[in-house]
Amino acid sequence: MVKDLIYIIRKEMHSEDSLRKILLSHPEIKFVSFMGVDLSGNDTDEKIPVKVFLNDINTFLKGEVQTDGSSVVLPGIATLNNAKVDMVADLDVNWYIDYNNEHIDLETNKPVGTLRIPCFLYHENKAVDSRHILKSAVEHLKISLLNLFKNYPNSLSLFGIKYEDIVSIELTTATELEFWVQTPNDKAETEELSTSQVLHEQYWKRTKGAVRTSLEESLIIMDSYGLEPEMGHKEVGGVKAKLDQSGNFTHIMEQLEIDWKYSTAVQTGDNELLARTLIKETFRKNGLDVTFSAKPIDEVAGSGEHIHVSISVKLKNGKKINLFTAPDHHYLSNIGYSSIIGILKNYEIINPFVSSTNGAFKRLKPGFEAPTCIVTSLGNSVEIPSRNRTVLLGVIRNLASPLSTRFELRSPNPHTNVYLTLAAICMTMLDGIKYAICNNKSENDLLKELSKAPGENTDYLEKDRAYRSEEDVFEYYNDEEREKFFGKAPATVYENLVGFEKYKDKLNVLKENNIFTDKIINSYTLATIERWLMEINYRVLNNYTKEIRNYKMLHSIDRALDLDVSNWMKINEIRYYLMKDSYTNKSLFTRIKEATKINDYSEISKLQVELDEKMKELRNLYSTYKKNLLDI
Structure with missing residues (x-):
């Protein structure tokens, strides 16, 4: 840890005079970032040079900072045709200095710091963020x-x-x-x-x-x-x-x-x-x-x-x-x-x-x-x-x-x-x-x-x-x-x-x-469903695909026992059921993707439960199959 670094600016020091004095006496603090928390719990971060902040501290503290609605999760509130979101500093909590220990300021020989100011997010003059x-x-x-x-x-x-x-x-x-x-x-x-x-x-x-x-x-x-x-x-x-x-x-x-x-x-x-x-x-x-x-x-x-x-x-x-x-x-x-x-x-x-x-x-x-x-x-x-x-x-x-x-x-x-x-x-x-x-x-x-x-x-x-x-x-x-x-x-x-x-x-x-409000509940619901669907289709299924492909046949035909063959047949049957389509049958993966296309959330939910149960069964079967093999 570096000596003489300041880590916290308590709420008693959030006046214009106090902030100016602190920032001028700590030149290693190069940036200011306004930190809002959207409805998904994501916190924002940007880099405003301290010089810009010092030139008009009062304006920044009164909420003249703006961000694009696309940078925060507020579906149904900050839309493409109404995306302006204002950021108002929260003066009643502690502010922190976030130091980059991989970036040393040559003048002070200290890590470059960013003053993180927690704030509230306003859309059409109404607070719409988690903190507020x-x-x-x-x-x-x-x-x-x-x-x-x-x-x-x-x-x-x-x-x-x-x-x-x-x-x-x-x-x-x-x-x-x-x-x-x-x-x-x-x-x-x-x-x-x-x-x-x-x-x-x-x-x-x-x-x-x-x-x-x-x-x-x-x-x-x-x-x-x-x-x-x-x-x-x-x-x-x-x-x-x-x-x-x-x-x-x-x-x-x-x-x-x-x-x-x-x-x-x-x-x-x-x-x-x-x-x-x-x-x-x-x-x-x-x-x-x-x-x-x-x-x-x-x-x-x-x-x-x-x-x-x-x-x-x-x-x-x-x-x-x-x-x-x-x-x-x-x-x-x-x-x-x-x-x-x-x-x-x-x-x-x-x-x-x-x-x-x-x-x-x-x-x-x-x-x-x-x-x-x-x-x-x-x-x-x-x-x-x-x-x-x-x-x-x-x-x-x-x-x-x-x-x-x-x-x-x-x-x-x-x-x-x-x-x-x-x-x-x-x-x-x-x-x-x-x-x-x-x-x-x-x-x-x-x-x-x-x-x-x-x-x-x-x-x-x-x-x-x-x-x-x-x-x-x-x-x-x-x-x-x-x-x-x-x-x-x-x-x-x-x-x-x-x-x-x-x-x-x-x-x-x-x-x-x-x-x-109804608007907040609706926005939170939309955001959560969108993340749920993205996770299932682009993380869960992709990860399961890699896992399923790693469950390969390990026994040799000429040395396998009937139990090994039986175990592998059960494993392969589940592998096909999960991710292999045919002309007459669609895999569980495909059914999930098709339900996603038509926003059939109830069906996706039901299929997800089945998917997790099948994956658990597959893991257990493969573990049993593998343990019975002498030579791998």
């Missing part, structure tokens, strides 16, 4: 809670405070990142990875070589940016690396996790984008590839990104109270219970923002510690907090630290749009809180409702569903029971998006106060 949607949702949550506390004073009696005692409502959020690391062009066998995962041979083990160096450097540079990293460690996935003749590790294939400190909601999203960039660049500098894909390797653990949420009040006496923490003998307060039931009841319209890629659904499978059911766990007892890693929404409690009580949404992955997901969480929590406060529901009432059995009538949650389980939901229930008790989980991106149409009453929760 989250900001609006948080503001609506805070104002609505204050109004509820004012109109229903008894709602605060549990905490021993009054409405007049409150200075502000604070929403505290955090994310964490799991990712895979490998040496370029080196591959590990899936079976080897799967075996190592089951045996937990890599989980929390000591890192070595370039991986250790990269992990340590990542934590150090994150600290320089004020992210306050809390932990970096090996995750469950990976295999033991090999040593080459020079003593360097090769064939590295490991899964890691990095956690950092909580923040405000929008800042949490910005911090995660920054963390991903820092991690990827740091590992790349040390000759390692990093992927944040939710499921980079089939049949091996995918990468999650748990989202943590809590709500607290700041009082005039300086004290802070976590509104989720129960002052009496309960798992949670009435605000905590009602926030949970709000999320669980409405999760079908949160999920499209959480899982929006093919990799996300490959990760959400039983057996990989990834949740598939809309269910929570509170713990086996109030006195001894516990953690159930099989549920969607976990409760994290520490009796010695009441301020740390929070929820952990376990379904997101590194490609989840954190801004939109947090916005949806805010709106659905508020829906549950309003139900509880307006109907004078006590902790006992809410705990009973949350713990309801299927078929039991309640005032808010659905009659035929259950919402709480302290069991391992993958082991304790069979597939039929899980679906009956907790609802059928969508299997594809399209099935997930159908939730917007299927659950219109729940969707209205997001639309309250125009936080999520």
Whole structure:
């Protein structure tokens, strides 16, 4: 790290005078970039010379920066004939300096820096970006809670405070990142990875070589940016690396996790984008590839990104109270219970923002510690907090630290749009809180409702569903029971998006106060479907084509046993079914492509499920076939 570099410009320093002073005293900062986040979670980047920025700072900060709608994902909003998008600087979050360590400024002998300014995207004078949607949702949550506390004073009696005692409502959020690391062009066998995962041979083990160096450097540079990293460690996935003749590790294939400190909601999203960039660049500098894909390797653990949420009040006496923490003998307060039931009841319209890629659904499978059911766990007892890693929404409690009580949404992955997901969480929590406060529901009432059995009538949650389980939901229930008790989980991106149409009453929760408008929902849907179709037709099918072509006949006719011949015939039959056309039959690949041409999304979704099942069957058959051969 280079001495005297500035990494962060906090919101208190966003005035014209302060910025001018900082930039003039740090000539290594050569560029300014306005960073907006579109509805797909993509962040923009450009290079405006600092000289241009300094000539008219005030104009830039007031939103005179424009971009072409083709540079951001806003389908149905920024169209070809109406593409002007304005970028307005966000003055309420931290700004960062992005340094290019491969480009050293000759005058200062320091890496060239770019000041990254988070901003909002406006189209026709209306904010249409992910960051602004989250900001609006948080503001609506805070104002609505204050109004509820004012109109229903008894709602605060549990905490021993009054409405007049409150200075502000604070929403505290955090994310964490799991990712895979490998040496370029080196591959590990899936079976080897799967075996190592089951045996937990890599989980929390000591890192070595370039991986250790990269992990340590990542934590150090994150600290320089004020992210306050809390932990970096090996995750469950990976295999033991090999040593080459020079003593360097090769064939590295490991899964890691990095956690950092909580923040405000929008800042949490910005911090995660920054963390991903820092991690990827740091590992790349040390000759390692990093992927944040939710499921980079089939049949091996995918990468999650748990989202943590809590709500607290700041009082005039300086004290802070976590509104989720129960002052009496309960798992949670009435605000905590009602926030949970709000999320669980409405999760079908949160999920499209959480899982929006093919990799996300490959990760959400039983057996990989990834949740598939809309269910929570509170713990086996109030006195001894516990953690159930099989549920969607976990409760994290520490009796010695009441301020740390929070929820952990376990379904997101590194490609989840954190801004939109947090916005949806805010709106659905508020829906549950309003139900509880307006109907004078006590902790006992809410705990009973949350713990309801299927078929039991309640005032808010659905009659035929259950919402709480302290069991391992993958082991304790069979597939039929899980679906009956907790609802059928969508299997594809399209099935997930159908939730917007299927659950219109729940969707209205997001639309309250125009936080999520019809235009935003429609644009997000169009963008997600387009990406889904592109991934299937130009990545999934292409990758499967290469894989299928590598499944070749390995036995010789004169030395093969009847079992080898039988195994190969089964394999070849599936290979032909998947990708070989004839005059009378069309392959599964061709049927997917034809359904894409006519936008038959339901058919594509159905065929995609069949495709993944057939590929899994093919892999298993080929593994069995190969193991029975003595000579290869």
